[in-house]
Amino acid sequence: MASLGSIRRDFAPWNDPNAKPYIRFENVTKRFGDFTAVNDLSLSIFEREFFALLGASGCGKSTLLRMLAGFEEPTSGRILLDGQDLRGIPPYRRPVNMMFQSYALFPHMSVEKNIAFGLKQEGMPKADIEKRVAEMLKLVKLEPFAKRKPHQLSGGQRQRVALARSVAKRPKVLLLDEPLGALDKKLREETQFELMDLQQNLGLTFLVVTHDQEEAMTMADRIAILDKGEVMQVATPTEVYEAPTSRFVANFVGNVNMFEGKVAASDATTARITGASGAQIVIDNAGEAAAGADVAFAIRPEKIKVSSKRPAEAVNALEGEVYDIAYLGDMTVYHVKLDDGQVVRASMLNAARIMDDPLTWNDRAWISFRPDAGIVLAR
Numbered sequence: 001m002a003s004l005g006s007i008r009r010d011f012a013p014w015n016d017p018n019a020k021p022y023i024r025f026e027n028v029t030k031r032f033g034d035f036t037a038v039n040d041l042s043l044s045i046f047e048r049e050f051f052a053l054l055g056a057s058g059c060g061k062s063t064l065l066r067m068l069a070g071f072e073e074p075t076s077g078r079i080l081l082d083g084q085d086l087r088g089i090p091p092y093r094r095p096v097n098m099m100f101q102s103y104a105l106f107p108h109m110s111v112e113k114n115i116a117f118g119l120k121q122e123g124m125p126k127a128d129i130e131k132r133v134a135e136m137l138k139l140v141k142l143e144p145f146a147k148r149k150p151h152q153l154s155g156g157q158r159q160r161v162a163l164a165r166s167v168a169k170r171p172k173v174l175l176l177d178e179p180l181g182a183l184d185k186k187l188r189e190e191t192q193f194e195l196m197d198l199q200q201n202l203g204l205t206f207l208v209v210t211h212d213q214e215e216a217m218t219m220a221d222r223i224a225i226l227d228k229g230e231v232m233q234v235a236t237p238t239e240v241y242e243a244p245t246s247r248f249v250a251n252f253v254g255n256v257n258m259f260e261g262k263v264a265a266s267d268a269t270t271a272r273i274t275g276a277s278g279a280q281i282v283i284d285n286a287g288e289a290a291a292g293a294d295v296a297f298a299i300r301p302e303k304i305k306v307s308s309k310r311p312a313e314a315v316n317a318l319e320g321e322v323y324d325i326a327y328l329g330d331m332t333v334y335h336v337k338l339d340d341g342q343v344v345r346a347s348m349l350n351a352a353r354i355m356d357d358p359l360t361w362n363d364r365a366w367i368s369f370r371p372d373a374g375i376v377l378a379r
Helices: 061-069 111-121 126-139 155-168 185-202 213-219 235-243 247-250
Strands: 023-032 035-046 049-056 074-081 094-097 171-178 207-211 222-227 230-236 258-268 271-275 280-283 294-299 304-305 316-327 331-338 341-347 364-367 373-376
Touching: 023 061, 023 171, 035 061, 035 230, 049 061, 049 213, 061 074, 061 094, 061 171, 061 207, 094 155, 111 126, 111 155, 126 155, 155 185, 171 230, 185 213, 207 213, 213 235, 222 235, 222 247, 230 235, 230 247, 247 258, 247 294, 258 280, 304 341, 316 341, 331 364
Parallel strands: 049 207, 049 222, 094 171, 171 207
Antiparallel strands: 023 035, 023 074, 222 230, 258 271, 258 294, 271 280, 294 373, 304 364, 316 331, 316 364, 331 341
């Protein structure tokens, strides 16, 4: 059976009409003076879900997190956690914990004392604290570093201490605000998978705020893409990438080529889009767009092939000139300037060490793609 990309795991309560959301934002608005940070936003998050709020700076994602944590109150609307309205409940009485990008570790305390701090504040018996701290150290693989101070640790180790301290109190929900922003690229990639494994092992609900698309795509079960305080799309990483619902989402997540035009004809099996230059693109279907509608055909760079000759079997083929080339090791990125002036980005996997059809700058080239390779966007 055909599907959009690979299946992540057998967990999709959002597809169950009888499943009740664990966290619910209901028509939430938050204003700071004349500025509206969150605008009449509604959103459902389910128990044990790894959920990501993704967007550019100023889109409202951190404000949502702070309202759930209790550091801000909504101007209007409700926030519910496990059916309870959180309005008026102070942060320290909410069953949530927040981990900040700065980690906020106590520099004069050892690793184990940092982890134990919140448990002591709650008055947990000493023996229970020692047992819980030992569990947390084992969980984040920091047992040999228990007596060290934060300045004696690497960035990744400090991040794990902050994480252990955040989950030591067993909150119902863990809020993570740009949790990996301070790490270098390689360590960030490693830690993403560690966070996913940790969330699975603990069975907690994780809500992460990030501006890093790759981070959200790697870790989250679902992603909410925000812009100017509003939700643009909520979907799984695969759906967000392969089936965006608007030009904004398609442009925001990953790289994309947009062919603007009109639906020239459409039936049950195929449709045609005619661009301003007269070039035609044949696609599987135009969705709900009727003939004559202004649309964009969005296609990802890896779905496009580049060759020196027109492929004989290609339904869609457009000619141009190689404008730029970037060799990235695992793939080569081509910028091809079509004869109508549009520059198209195509990325081809370097599956072999030697290329059969090498192209260089200023070469004439053809781009080609399948009718089912992209998606029609009406907004």
